[in-house]
Amino acid sequence: MANYPFPSKRAPVYADVPAEQWSNWRWQLSNRINTVEEFEKVIRLSESERKALSAPNLFRVDITPYFISLIDPDDPADPIRKQVVPTDREMVPFTAMMEDSLAEDRHSPVPGLVHRYPDRVLMLITTQCASYCRYCTRSRIVGDPSATFSRAEFEMQLDYLKRTPQVRDVLLSGGDPLVLAPKILEEILSRLREIPHIEVLRIGSRVPVFMPMRITDELTDMLQKYHPLWLNIHVNHSNEITTELAEACDRLTRAGIPLGNQSVLLAGVNDNIHVQRQLVQDLVRIRVRPYYLYQCDLVEGAGHFRTPVGKGVEILEALRGHTSGFAVPQYIIDAPGGGGKIPVSPNYLLSMSDHKVILRNFEGYITTYEEPIDYVPADAARFKLEKRPEPGQSGISGLLEGEQMFIKPEGFDEVHDRQGIQHRLKDAKKWVPLGIGEGEKGEEGKKGA
Numbered sequence: 001m002a003n004y005p006f007p008s009k010r011a012p013v014y015a016d017v018p019a020e021q022w023s024n025w026r027w028q029l030s031n032r033i034n035t036v037e038e039f040e041k042v043i044r045l046s047e048s049e050r051k052a053l054s055a056p057n058l059f060r061v062d063i064t065p066y067f068i069s070l071i072d073p074d075d076p077a078d079p080i081r082k083q084v085v086p087t088d089r090e091m092v093p094f095t096a097m098m099e100d101s102l103a104e105d106r107h108s109p110v111p112g113l114v115h116r117y118p119d120r121v122l123m124l125i126t127t128q129c130a131s132y133c134r135y136c137t138r139s140r141i142v143g144d145p146s147a148t149f150s151r152a153e154f155e156m157q158l159d160y161l162k163r164t165p166q167v168r169d170v171l172l173s174g175g176d177p178l179v180l181a182p183k184i185l186e187e188i189l190s191r192l193r194e195i196p197h198i199e200v201l202r203i204g205s206r207v208p209v210f211m212p213m214r215i216t217d218e219l220t221d222m223l224q225k226y227h228p229l230w231l232n233i234h235v236n237h238s239n240e241i242t243t244e245l246a247e248a249c250d251r252l253t254r255a256g257i258p259l260g261n262q263s264v265l266l267a268g269v270n271d272n273i274h275v276q277r278q279l280v281q282d283l284v285r286i287r288v289r290p291y292y293l294y295q296c297d298l299v300e301g302a303g304h305f306r307t308p309v310g311k312g313v314e315i316l317e318a319l320r321g322h323t324s325g326f327a328v329p330q331y332i333i334d335a336p337g338g339g340g341k342i343p344v345s346p347n348y349l350l351s352m353s354d355h356k357v358i359l360r361n362f363e364g365y366i367t368t369y370e371e372p373i374d375y376v377p378a379d380a381a382r383f384k385l386e387k388r389p390e391p392g393q394s395g396i397s398g399l400l401e402g403e404q405m406f407i408k409p410e411g412f413d414e415v416h417d418r419q420g421i422q423h424r425l426k427d428a429k430k431w432v433p434l435g436i437g438e439g440e441k442g443e444e445g446k447k448g449a
C-alpha cells in the first residue's frame with residue numbers, strides 16, 4: 001500500500017507501552033483518559049478545563065490514548081483538544097438551545113429508530129463511543145454507561161423495518177456501532193440483510209479516527225459479507241489524519257466499502273477556509289470523499305462551537321472551483337424542530353428569463369446559458385416506477401410533478417377562513433388548477449401550459 005506522508009504520534013507518557021498493546025483496540029478502550037490526574041500526565045489543563053472535569057452532570061468524557069496523543073500539549077487552542085477536552089464553556093446555556101434539537105425522539109416509531117425520510121432510517125444501536133465529542137448532537141442519550149445495546153429494542157426495530165417496505169437504506173449509528181462487540185455487530189448486520197427490501201446498509205462511525213486499530217482484517221472480512229455497505233467517518237481537522245487512519249481507511253476501501261466523511265463546522269477548530277481546504281484535500285488522499293459539512297446543532301453544551309451560517313457559505317465559496325469537485329462536501333443545516341437536513345450553498349444562478357439563465361462561476365465570471373426552445377420532456381408515463389414515496393412526503397418535487405398545487409403551513413385554512421356565506425368564489429371545484437388531477441381537461445391544460 002501507499003506510503004502515506006501523515007504522522008504517527010504517541011504522547012511521551014505512552015512511550016513504554018508495548019506495540020502489541022498500543023495496537024490493540026481493547027487496550028485503547030480500557031485505558032481511556034477521563035480524570036484530572038490522567039489528563040495532567042498528557043497535557044497541562046487550563047483552569048476552565050479543570051473546572052469542567054470536576055463539574056457534576058458533565059457530558060461523559062473519555063479519550064483513547066491514541067487520540068489524545070494527537071494533541072499538541074503546548075497549544076491550549078489545539079483543534080483536537082477543543083473537540084474532546086471539556087471546558088467550563090459547556091456549562092453556559094444559550095438562546096435557542098434544545099435537548100433534542102432535531103426532534104429525533106418525535107420521529108421514532110420504536111425506541112432507537114428514527115424514521116425521518118421516506119426511504120431510509122437512522123438506527124441507534126448503542127450509546128457508547130470510543131471517545132466523546134464535546135459538541136455531540138445526541139449528548140442527551142450518548143455516553144450513559146448503564147444503557148448499552150438492548151436486544152429487546154433491536155427486535156422491535158427489526159419488526160418495524162420488516163413491516164415498512166419503503167425503507168431501502170438503514171443507517172447504523174448511535175453512539176458508535178464499531179465499539180459494539182464484534183459478534184453483536186455481525187448479528188445486527190446479518191439480521192438486517194435478511195430483510196429483502198433493505199438494499200443498502202450504512203455505518204456512521206468515528207472509530208477509525210479515535211481508534212484506527214479497531215479496523216482489523218478480521219473486522220473488514222466480516223463487514224464485507226454484508227455488502228452493499230457504506231461507511232461515513234468523522235474527521236474535522238487534518239491533524240486527525242495519521243498513518244494509522246490512512247491504513248484503516250485503506251483496509252476498509254479494499255474491502256469494497258465506500259468511505260465518506262461528515263464533519264461539523266466548529267468555531268476555533270475548522271472555521272477557516274485554509275483549514276477546510278487542507279482537510280478535504282487530505283481526505284481524498286486517503287480515499288475518503290467529503291460528504292457533509294454540518295452547521296453545529298442547537299444542542300446543550302455546544303454553544304461555544306457555533307459559527308454564523310455565513311462562515312459555512314464562505315467555506316463552500318472557497319472550495320467549489322478552487323479544488324477537486326469530489327473534495328467539496330455539501331454544507332448542511334439540520335433544521336431545528338425536526339425539519340431534517342437542508343443544504344445551503346452560495347448562489348450561482350444569478351437570473352433567468354424564459355429561455356436564458358445567467359450564471360456566475362467561482363471566479364466571478366458571469367455568463368449566459370441559452371436554453372432550448374424546442375424541448376420535449378421524456379414521456380413521464382414510460383418512467384413510472386412501482387415504488388412511490390410515502391403520501392405527504394413528495395415535497396417540493398411533488399409540487400413540480402403536479403401531485404398537489406401548494407403546501408400550506410399548519411392552521412392556514414383556519415386563519416384565512418372569513419366565514420361568510422357560500423358563493424361562487426368559494427366553490428372548491430372552481431379552484432382545480434388546469435393540468436392537475438385526472439381527466440381530459442387536466443391533460444389538455446398540461447399541454448397548454
Ligand SMILES: *Cc1c(COP(=O)(O)O)cnc(C)c1O
Pocket residue numbers: 114115116117120121122171341
Ligand atoms: C442524516 C440522517 C439520515 C441520512 O441522511 P442522508 O442525507 O441520506 O445521508 C437519515 N435519517 C436521519 C434521521 C438522519 O438524521
